[in-house]
Amino acid sequence: MARRTKIYEGKAKILYEGPEPGTLVQYFKDDATAFNAEKKDIIDGKGVLNNRLSEFFMNGLNEIGVPTHFLKRINMREQLIRNCEIIPLEVIVRNFAAGTICKRLGLEEGMRLPRPIVEYCYKDDALGDPLVTEEHIAAFGWATQQDMDDILSLALRVNDFLSGLMLGVGIRLVDFKIEIGRVYDGDFQHLLVADEISPDSCRLWDIETGQKLDKDVFRRDLGSLTDAYTEVAQRLGVLAKNSPAASKPTLIS
Numbered sequence: 001m002a003r004r005t006k007i008y009e010g011k012a013k014i015l016y017e018g019p020e021p022g023t024l025v026q027y028f029k030d031d032a033t034a035f036n037a038e039k040k041d042i043i044d045g046k047g048v049l050n051n052r053l054s055e056f057f058m059n060g061l062n063e064i065g066v067p068t069h070f071l072k073r074i075n076m077r078e079q080l081i082r083n084c085e086i087i088p089l090e091v092i093v094r095n096f097a098a099g100t101i102c103k104r105l106g107l108e109e110g111m112r113l114p115r116p117i118v119e120y121c122y123k124d125d126a127l128g129d130p131l132v133t134e135e136h137i138a139a140f141g142w143a144t145q146q147d148m149d150d151i152l153s154l155a156l157r158v159n160d161f162l163s164g165l166m167l168g169v170g171i172r173l174v175d176f177k178i179e180i181g182r183v184y185d186g187d188f189q190h191l192l193v194a195d196e197i198s199p200d201s202c203r204l205w206d207i208e209t210g211q212k213l214d215k216d217v218f219r220r221d222l223g224s225l226t227d228a229y230t231e232v233a234q235r236l237g238v239l240a241k242n243s244p245a246a247s248k249p250t251l252i253s
């Protein structure tokens, strides 16, 4: 088989050239990083779980008419996606206070916010992804006003979809981050949900016990990250309840 061309390698994923023009292969690694990559580890099975979970969320979004980059899963660690131009923003939606908003505004962790709050961070690791306003986004031309209207509406639709899905399995969606891509169809362009949706980029708490089932388990050394992600996948029916823990995955292709 011909060697694939690597397009980009990030902290948790690798992008390869896809089989057809306009497509890419997204490979999920087991690498976990936190605090802007100051804390690093390899977590056996994380990539396999995130590949499956991201497929599940993106398929559901496609199903309800929220466009995403997801085309199909290829194998345990890879999925076929549409190649898009990533808008350099981390779009964060918060339902409850946690993480940086607590520090910034002096809020108590877990406080229900008066309404979902959407924030934007400029994607730049060297700067630590700083929070930016729509003024910065417009002034530096990262997105147009029309894009921002579309991004807000996509972010809120993803929030409603994910919150409902999680509520159904006893999980509170505290906050999450998505990235948005731009694709061109002839003279037209439209936006879609890109990158990944997984417990790496969400805060998920058990509604009854408050147990954390997301990347905070790694950030704060709260136990096994694969156990937490496996629990999320099993509750959602993405993994069978009696399937062996994903901690020792075998690559089948």
Ligand code: TYD
Residues within 6 Å of the ligand: 090, 092, 098, 099, 100, 101, 121, 129, 175, 176, 177, 200, 201, 202, 203
């Ligand atoms: P936030 O509380 O701003 O930062 P941190 O996770 O460092 O405390 O994050 C809000 C949510 O967005 C949280 O679920 C993590 C996610 N997120 C990412 O996945 N990547 C990012 O680069 C950022 C800024 C946030």
